[in-house]
Amino acid sequence: MGWLRSLFSPFKKLWFRLHSAPKNRTGIYILYEDVKSCPCEDVHVLWSILMESNAPSLPAKH
Template sequence: MGWLQSLLCPLKKLWDRLHSSHKKRRGIYILYKDVKSCPCEDVHVLWSILVESGAAPASLPSK
């Protein structure tokens, strides 16, 4: 039975890693939607600085 666990353990780690990165991207997208709907110009400026610095995923538009 140990061989089954040794086979499934790396797969579980991979699944957890893929699933957690999906949650992070989803969180960034939710934040992007909130920033986009915010009427305050300062928030938009700060978001553009964040995107230009490379801290946010490049797949999101800058405004």
Template structure:
């Protein structure tokens, strides 16, 4: 029975990781839609700053100089 548990444990971890990532990206998309539908310009400016700062942090260091 131990061999079955050793086989299923990595699969369970993978299942949890896949589903938690999916929920996170779905939440970001919902937030994106909410921001785009908001009539307040300040909210859209803050969203643009957030997107730009996130894009800059994901680029390799040779592209940020």
């Protein structure tokens, strides 16, 4: 029965990795939940300005 367990072990690890919540979010998005829960409107305005400045710009057509 050990061979069966060793056969399914990689699939089990992959399943848990795909269905678990991301633990190490990087960049500015780790602050998103804090900003979303803040009642201050100024924080939301500053967040939207920050997100617009980080958005990839579209190339200009000539």
